Amino acid sequence: MIQIDGRSSKPIYEQIVEGFKEMIIKGILKPGDKIPSVRELSSIIMANPNTVSKAYQELERQKAIETIRGRGTFVAVNYKPRVDDEKLESLKGQIKKIAIEAHYMGMGKQDVVKMLDDIYKELG
Amino acid sequence: MIQIDGRSSKPIYEQIVEGFKEMIIKGILKPGDKIPSVRELSSIIMANPNTVSKAYQELERQKAIETIRGRGTFVAVNYKPRVDDEKLESLKGQIKKIAIEAHYMGMGKQDVVKMLDDIYKELG
Amino acid sequence: MIQIDGRSSKPIYEQIVEGFKEMIIKGILKPGDKIPSVRELSSIIMANPNTVSKAYQELERQKAIETIRGRGTFVAVNYKPRVDDEKLESLKGQIKKIAIEAHYMGMGKQDVVKMLDDIYKELG
Amino acid sequence: MIQIDGRSSKPIYEQIVEGFKEMIIKGILKPGDKIPSVRELSSIIMANPNTVSKAYQELERQKAIETIRGRGTFVAVNYKPRVDDEKLESLKGQIKKIAIEAHYMGMGKQDVVKMLDDIYKELG
DNA sequence: GTGGTCTAGACCACA
DNA sequence: GTGGTCTAGACCACA
Incomplete structure (x- = not known):
């Protein structure tokens, strides 16, 4: 799924954020697709749940993903570019x-x- | 001379490095031109001398500038691009x-x- | 009936509580009106029955609704404001x-x- | 300085965020005023540095405060209301x-x- | 000294 | 199970 390079100077949480955005752009992940829970991903990439959580919160802040209570986390369906x-x-x-x-x-x-x-x- | 933005998330030493390289490319600084000493620049831009020193070391490592003992620091005269x-x-x-x-x-x-x-x- | 937004940061049970209180204030629901059973509502809004149950308990605690054994749940008839x-x-x-x-x-x-x-x- | 209520259901980091915004509005803190470092405040209110850090990051995201490298953290001088x-x-x-x-x-x-x-x- | 990042581990509300 | 919050403690880049 996501490739994390522990040797990189780039923070892990940032690698996660960019990794998801890249997969979404490439179409590997489509709007509405479920992404792993914080715990799942953290065990997959062998990182601390807090680190993954930080990445997810950043992605959510950027409206790239959204959490639906009790259902999980998904690629945002209605992403609108923000011209900041x-x-x-x-x-x-x-x-x-x-x-x-x-x-x-x-x-x-x-x-x-x-x-x-x-x-x-x-x-x- | 060089514009430093303390509010930027970009480290000051990096801003110095980039600033010099930009001025050299633009031709504002030409090969052989003398640049301020660490002490001078640090007082001009009100930064810690250690910070300026670190920037100069990085510029020197990249062969963009060179220090001549007793004379000062200068824009490198024979810069050769390195394809690393x-x-x-x-x-x-x-x-x-x-x-x-x-x-x-x-x-x-x-x-x-x-x-x-x-x-x-x-x-x- | 009640609009639930799973994307909201507001807990679903809270949305249910507020939703009922709003409908009662607006007069859409009147004192004595029957409201759906936990099971009914949970299937309507596609939420976990536990979630609806928690909301009903909260509404009951606040005396906004009342359950009559064997009859069902109703909007409270004699609500007295409590100045806590x-x-x-x-x-x-x-x-x-x-x-x-x-x-x-x-x-x-x-x-x-x-x-x-x-x-x-x-x-x- | 800031009053933290450990018994409150409101997260500590949120109390810090609101506390600062309140003091700024009241004029107790003025644009350009220095605020305590993460470590200072965390020892004052006896909270974990991470918790204070989270609050500061949120305040910075909201442009209420700004960090100047090597100088400290300050109440933002050029706050522009954002109509979101x-x-x-x-x-x-x-x-x-x-x-x-x-x-x-x-x-x-x-x-x-x-x-x-x-x-x-x-x-x- | 200062903030940023990360881990390990705990507790809690919610569904 | 799921995410949010918090603590304790460590390491690092930067100034």
């Missing part, structure tokens, strides 16, 4: 960072766009 | 994250490429 | 919380009173 | 609940408005 000024600014900052880093690796705009192409192919 | 496999993988990961986040903000590939265009215009 | 000090304090706390939250949404006292007006119109 | 549809709906629901509960305590609209008056006097 602050988030947009953050995204721009991240892109700028990538452009700079790419440049320092000898890569120009073409190369970055190429990588972007590959990513989008992977995401389907 | 590990870094390339990290870059790809960052781009994927951006694609996913953009998607969750209702933005598709076109929009991301558009933002990339703007960034490259800004970097000149 | 503890409850009054709790109510005040809830109102304070609303005032604070409203303030943080840029709403002043006027706006809250306006909302209160609307609510009372809705309740009839 | 969902939050507005939730507020309405809470007000309705109050109206219903008040009614069941024999209190009408006038009484609720009176309580609201008192609250706003207290908040200043």
Whole structure:
């Protein structure tokens, strides 16, 4: 299901959040699909339930998933993109960072766009 | 000179590193240009000297700047891009994250490429 | 009849309790009216019978409904308001919380009173 | 400083969140004021640092406070009310609940408005 | 020192 | 069983 890299500098809860969002975008998980309970996932990926819980709460805050009392947790059915000024600014900052880093690796705009192409192919 | 945002979630030392690299790419700083000493910069941006020092060490490790004993610190003159496999993988990961986040903000590939265009215009 | 939102953060049994009290205040349910049995309601709203039972017990404790052995459950006929000090304090706390939250949404006292007006119109 | 009631059914972290917002509204804490560090407050109110941390993160998410790296945590200076549809709906629901509960305590609209008056006097 | 992350483990309300 | 809350305690990056 979700691949967790304990050696990564990226926090586990963040890997979980991104992992689910990626699977949803790829269509591996569809709106309305049930996802594992906190306890289930924590035992699967061998992480503490609190860590998984933190990830789920973040995903719920972002409206990517929703919990239905007594039924479980599901991929949100009515996700509406939220255009948040602050988030947009953050995204721009991240892109700028990538452009700079790419440049320092000898890569120009073409190369970055190429990588972007590959990513989008992977995401389907 | 360099803009530091203490409110940002991005560590200050990282902001310094990125700030210098950005100024170098934009040509505001040219190879051979002298940059402020750790003490100078730390007093200018009101940051802990240790923080500035850490940033300079990172810039030096990346060969973006070089220190000449007794003379000061300078923008590296003969920077050679390094195509590090590990870094390339990290870059790809960052781009994927951006694609996913953009998607969750209702933005598709076109929009991301558009933002990339703007960034490259800004970097000149 | 009663609308239950499993996605709400509000417990289902609480939604049932509030739902009945609202219908009674609105006059949709009148003193002496029969209400569904636990089993009936639980199958209607697709909830666990234990959940409905808990709600009914709470409503009974508050004297809003009463069960007559062998006959069924009914809206209480002679409801007497109870001015419980503890409850009054709790109510005040809830109102304070609303005032604070409203303030943080840029709403002043006027706006809250306006909302209160609307609510009372809705309740009839 | 902040009063925590361990006997309350309201979670400690929520009491902290509300407590700060109340003090800010009352003007006891002003924009730019420093608030205790997580560790300080946790030792003051004798709660676990994690609990305080959770409260601070929530306050930061709500833009009520902000952390400046290496300087500490402060009451936000540029708070802008956010008019969130969902939050507005939730507020309405809470007000309705109050109206219903008040009614069941024999209190009408006038009484609720009176309580609201008192609250706003207290908040200043 | 300061906050962020994580684990282990407990208790509780809810369904 | 399920998620939410909390404690105790550890480790780490950052300043």
